[in-house]
Amino acid sequence: MLKTKMFLSFSIVSLFIVGITCSIFFVKYTSDIKNQTFSLSSVISRQFSQMVDLYMQNIEELSLAVSISPAVQNSLLDYRRASESIEKEIIGYKLNPFLFDFSYPKPYVQSISIYTLDGYMYYYTKLVEHKPAVPYSFDELQQFNLLLENKKFILQPMIGGEGIGEAPKRIVSFLRRIHRIPTQQTIGYVNIHINVNAFKALVLSQVQAGEFAGSMRVLLVDEQGEIVYENGSSAANNTSRQRFDLGLLQQGKLEGELQWNGKSQLYTCETSSYTGWKTIVLIPKDIVLSKQKRIQDIVIVVGIVTMLLVALVSYILSHQITLPLRNMMRKMSSVELGDFNQRMDYTGRNEVGKLSRMYNHMLDSISKLIHEVYESKLAEKNAQLAALHAQINPHFLYNTLNIMKSISRLKGIEEVAEISESLAGLFQYSMKNLHKSVSLQEELDHINNYFKIQKHRFGDRLELSLSVPDELRQASILKLTIQPLVENAVNHGVQRMRSGGFIHVGARDHDGLLTITVMDNGPGIEDTKLEQLQHALHTANALHGLRDAADGIGLLNIHQRIQLYYGKEYGVTISSPPGKGTMVSVTTPLRLVDQEEADGMR
Template identity: 60%
Template sequence: MRRWNDRMLKTKMFISFSIVSLFIVGVTCLIFYFTNTSDIKNQTFSLSKIIAKQFSEMIDLYMQNVEELSLAISIDPAIQSNLFDFSKATSSIEKETIGYKLNPVLFNFSYPKSYVTSISIYTSDGQGFHYTKPANTNPDASFTAKEVHSFAGMLGSKSFILIPAKEKQTLAGQPGKTVSFIRRINKIPTQNIIGFVNINVNVNAFKMVLTNTKANEIENKMYVLIVNDEGRVVFENGAGSIGNSSSGFDTSVLKGNVQEGELMWNAAPHLYTYEKSEYTGWSTVILIPKDVVLAKQKRIQNIVVIVGFITMMLVAAVSYILSHQITLPLNKLMRKMSLVEQGDFNQRMEYAGRNEIGRLSRMYNHMLDSITRLIREAYESKLAEKNAQLSALHAQINPHFLYNTLNIMKSISRLRGVEEVAEISESLAGLFQYSMKNLHQPVALGEEIAHINNYFNIQQHRFGNRLELSYDIPDDLLHASLLKLTIQPLIENAVNHGLRRKRAGGKVKVHVSHENGILCVRVTDNGEGIAPSKLDKLYRALEATGLQHSQDIAGVGLLNIHQRIQMFYGKPYGLELRSKQGEGTEVALTIPYHIVQPVKEERAL
């Protein structure tokens, strides 16, 4: 242990980092290897589910097109007419003639559809008329009269049935690669069954859905099966056992709630997922050989081993470089501290990193900066003291000086007989005296009314008889408590904005009432009102009550009052605004109802 402690920090860091890093890389590679198997399987199942769903939806689209074609055939006038004629025909020649008439009609329906190999019309007694495309060298087998008679029961309430081509042998004796789409033909308008239409669909057309030039290895090796409820394989990509009972699929895996798992197919283990179509009743099964998945896992295993080895080598190299980078600034710091010991306080570290070395360097620099700050501290303290004295001198020029000056103006005006100037000075002095008190301290409603009278007295000297102020206030509400300067700004807004253009008959009314513990003050005027656009902005501003809105109003505006009320009393209270252009404006102020007891000392004053 002593020999380990005596080693240089650089060496200890390199050895420690190398051992710990190699251990972490090794464990990480092992964990990645063992968890990768599950991940690959889950990814394979996810891919299979997507492919199964897409393929099932595409098959549904094919069958929907076939259903539309069958519907068009069943209601075609020529088909209806010929089947009706067939029911009345008595000779074989007449019936054969009807077959010749139906041949061009069936040709017109089948020609545009590349996936249709043949179309057959069966009468209710089992007689069939067939049209097969010339390209179909192996004509599709027709149904017997007995099979046709069973169609009605098989259809029941269904619109159509799908029959795989298991029992329809071609001329060569091989299973046909078609699916029969069968639909009843009802007589219009009686809806009696007069026959059936059978459209044979080439299932090889389904392979177009699987064409993918960018398919990966798993997609190239997978099997796609379409299986009906009886376990018949309707379609299998790359195989020729469509509809063959010997290649029947074990439908037990399709009856559980789990849509993925493992099964044996063609004597080999496969991973499977399936998607059942509600439209056709078929299940689309995706089978992926398990050895394909294991082969991919083995490749990943080899890659993990190589990457792990390379990573270990890189970690060892990085550990050595990192330990060197850590000890280099420490050695530099030691050299600078030696110079500081000798009295050179200008030595600073220039390391700009945010790690521990960077923090240590900044702490070292801050330590040296503190010495310089201590030297300047006495001078800065004296300078701050002088600035405080200057601020105190400026603060002495306050509203008291203006209030005293107005009182002097009032006295001089009355001595010289200028009564109007004395009244204005007295009212203005009252305004200043009222404003010098604490704005956040509630006052009695009577004090606010006295303040309003002083303000309105000045305005009447300005406007004369153009303005009239009236009150509707019960005496018992004059002692109601409210914030100072909440009603007077409403009067000021009414005078400056609502009545500014009124030459005569301007009226402002203050109505105060209280109900259910709520004090309501309404200030109304008969002025010009507020334009709808501006009124809408005021509504939004009152709802928002943000400080950014109140900056648009000089002095104590509507929004300022609204904010003060909500800050003091709470959100349910504040201002409400109603106005109609050309008829006037009403501002309602609501606050909790409280009583302010008069102070005897203030009455003595």
């Protein structure tokens, strides 16, 4: 059914369009979520890395201030001159106030240590009750010295710096050389311990709101993969040294996915050109997927609602279209059974309304045609009865003329016999099938019979001339095509002439066309009447021709018969210059009687 096809077609197309649209929207939206997540974490990692660099630059400035301090320079020189342990201890007591002055304004500085070249340490810490510091060994200092050949300072994550009764803390050791002024000779090392909890404020300033605040992890990892700092409560309680596998990072990519602590994470990475540390921001992928799940649910709900609406609209639309069509089908079934009174009542302005009106007009036209055909058939039957009745009189008259001819010859009245014979020939020729084609010779014989009678009427006042080549006498023409033209020439052309009346009948072949002309030397036709006659020939129709036939076969009848039989390009033409007679021409295709009979047999 059309209704089902329309409904299924609309539904399938709409399902496809809605499905593609929702899929594109879902993919695009989830991609945007991922990009926004990467963008946010990239900003955080970059800003955090920059802030750590600022802290380290501040420490570098502090270490430089300590290393060029006259108190530190003099203390190290005094140490080289001291020979007793007590002298070395006194130097430390003198140095302590200066180290206090350097560290006090910096809350993130936990302690400052001054190392001599032989590994002796002067140590200051802010802890009130602290455990004794474990100094670097001489070998470690020698290794640091080699590394400092290519670097200004060394950053080393470590666990330590705890006070008595306190848990160890994560710290960063900042170590650099102390050069003697102005010789730039290395005379010692300065080591500053930085409490990494100072980085917590940096993280909080970057991650302080939003749905990722509680789940985002910010890691500060050194070049060897050791974790310098990690945010979060669990990281704060974990004082063991941890490492991060740098191989998890996709090579050459600053963002991507990795597995960490048993979970899939989205990461962004920022490497500091100053410290060499990497700031890695991790966001659990399941949090991002939860947002995708919410969007997916919304898209599915919207898609289902859209589908239901489209299905409802397509059903209503298909019902509105097919309902009048089904009604028309029922009415056409009744019309098929012969009931032509079935009409459509649909009055809409759309295509179905136009189709309904056309259907009603078609039934009206069919009813009218049926009525006209019925009347024409009835009229044809009546005409056939009248024709059968009318044939009785010509046959009776033909037989009577033959009796008159016989009696006239028996009694020696030859003129009456000749007239009777010619008139009998006219009636015999006319009683045959009017629509049957005959040879031109038969039509000429009919003209001669007609002219014999007229000769007895007009005597020497009228002459007939026939100029027809022998090869054209077997040409096929319609019966009673030329004789009525001769009759018109007699009645309307030369009838009133007292002498010298002349009628000429000629025929010629012109490029496969047979042209027969009938000319008289009468007074001609008036211009107005000639114009009306030519217009009538130009606009003649079958009904007009039949009306002429009822009054006697005339020009219009001959013209119409020729066009109906041969085609519109053939027919009758007439010309009549004033005072110079009238010429009527008949043009038909040149066909021989034998050729037409052979075509009829085929």
